[in-house]
Amino acid sequence: MKNVLKRCISLLTLFNSQSSHISTEYIKDNLEDYRNLNDTAFKRSFERDKVLLREMGYNLDYLNDKWIIDEGYNISGTSIIDNIKKNHKINFDNFINTYHLIINNLNSANDFTKNFSYVSKLINAINHKKRISFEYNNKIRKVYPMGLKFFNFNWYLGAEEGNKLKTYKLDKIENLKIGNKSGLHSKEYKNIKFSWEDNDHLIKIKIFIQKESYLIYKNVFNHSVTSKKYHDETLVIDIKTHDIFGLLKFLMLSNPQKIETNKKNSNSLLEALNE
C-alpha cells in the first residue's frame, strides 16, 4: 500500500507541475517508481493508480481530440476548491476549517451509486453549459446537461435531448464524454421532472395514515403534498404523484387505514398492482 500511495501523490505532483497533455512516456520517465518497471508492469501499475485517483474524484483523461496538436493525459477534478480559493468573498480558512470538522463526523465513503465519479465532470459540464455524450440503454445520447436530481437515494441527470428535458439514472450512464466548447446554451430549469412524468397521468389521492408511517416511508416515492391535517393520531394527507409504482410501494409499506381517489386512479393502481 505504501508504494501505491506514494505513486499516486507523485502522479498528482507531476500533473501539478506540468498541468496538461502529459504523455505516457513522460509519466514513466519522471516517476521513480514507474521508471524501473517493464512496460507491462508499468501499464498495470498506472491503470491501478488511475482507478484509485478516480475513486477519490480526480479525472485522469487521455486527450486526443482531432482539433488539438498535443495529445496526452490531463487531470481535473478540483475546480470547485480552486474557484473557492480565488473567490475573495469567501473566507477560505473558515471554509476549509468547517470542511475538516464536518468530515470527521460524516462518512461519505460509502456511496452506493455506480458512476459517482462522473459527478465532477457533469457538474463542470452543467456549470459551463457544455454538451456531453454517453451510452444509455445501448443508445448513444448527445445531450445538454442541466442539473442533477436526487431521489430515493439515487442520483439522476436532467438533460436536454432534442429540445426535450429528460432524466437519466446516473448508474446507467456509460462512457461519458464531455465536449470542449463552453457556453453552448443559455437555458436553466427551475425544476427537473422525471421523464415519465410527462407521459403518465397525474394521480391525486387522499390517504389516512399513521403519522409515523408517512415519515418513515415517504421517501419511497416521488410526490408532492397538497394538504395535511391531523385527526388524533391519524394523518390525513392529500398528495399528487406520477410515480404509480412508488405510490403502490408506499401504500403496501405504510398500510393506510383508508384511501380516497377517483375510479380511474383506483383502476390504474389495481392494474399496476396485479401486473
Place this chain on the structure above:
Amino acid sequence: MNKNINLKTLGNLISIIKIKEDWQLDELIDKANINYNDLIYFLNILSEIYSKNGEYFFDFDLDTINNKVSFNNSTEFHNLETITDLELFKVYSLLNSIDIDLSFKNISKKNLQTFNKTLKNIFNLYNLDENIENENKQLVLNQKTMIEYIKLGSTKSYIYEIEPLLITSNSDGSILEAVDINDKKVKTFIISRIINIDDKLNTSPNSKKTNTEIEVVFNLIDHKLLKKLNIYKHKKNDNSYVTTFRNKDIAIEFFIENFDTAKVISPDIVKVGVMKRFISIQKLLTQ
C-alpha cells in the same frame, strides 16, 4: 490493514498540513482523525516523494518531547490540491439529504450555513430537500440526546438515549451511528426512521426482542434487487435465490418494498405476510 491507510485519509492529512507550519501533535492527530502510528506512516510516505527537479517535496521535524511537529514544505506541496469536487459533492449531498436539522458541537451555525450556501451556489441539485421534514428533529453530533426510533420491519417506536457520533450512508439510506448509552454499544439508526429527537423523551425500558434469523427463498424478477442484498446464494438450474434476514419482520418489509422485483417462495410466514399486505391494499382500492 488499518482501514485508515488509504488515499483519501492521506489526501485529507495533506490538506490539513497545508493550513499551518507548526502543529501540536495531538491537535494534528485529532483534526486528521487518525492515530499516532498512522500519522508517522503517512509522514514517511510523503518524505520519500521528490519534486520533479529532484528537490525536496515534503520536510518535517518531529519533536516528541514537546509533542510538536513542524513542516517546511515545497511550493509544489502547497499547490497540491486534495479536496476534490467529488468529495465536496458527497459531503454536501449527505448533509442536505437527511431528515434532521444537523449541527456540530464544534462548528458555529454561521460557519455551517456559510459552508452550505457556498456549495449550494455551485451544485445544480434538484429535489435534495424537497420532502425533508425536520421539525422536532434537531441533532447535535457528539452531544447526548434521546431519540424515538422505529426499527426496520416494525411499526412500534422505541426510545433510545444516545450520543450521536457519525452520519454515513448505505443501501438502506442515510445512517446515524451513535452510542446507545444504556446498552453501552455503538448502534446504527436509519435516519428516516428517527421520528422524534428530544432531550426530554420519556424513557421506558425497550423490550429486548431476540432476533431469530430467517432464510428466505425467492424468485427474482429483476436482477437489480441483488445489489440491495449483502449475501445471497443462487440455486443452480433455477431462477430462485436464497438470502438470510435478521428476523421475519425485516424479511416481510423487504419483500413488500420490492414486490415488483421479487416473489417469495418460502417460508410461508414471510410469503403470507407479504400476501396479506397485498390483499389489504387491493381491498382499499376496490372499496
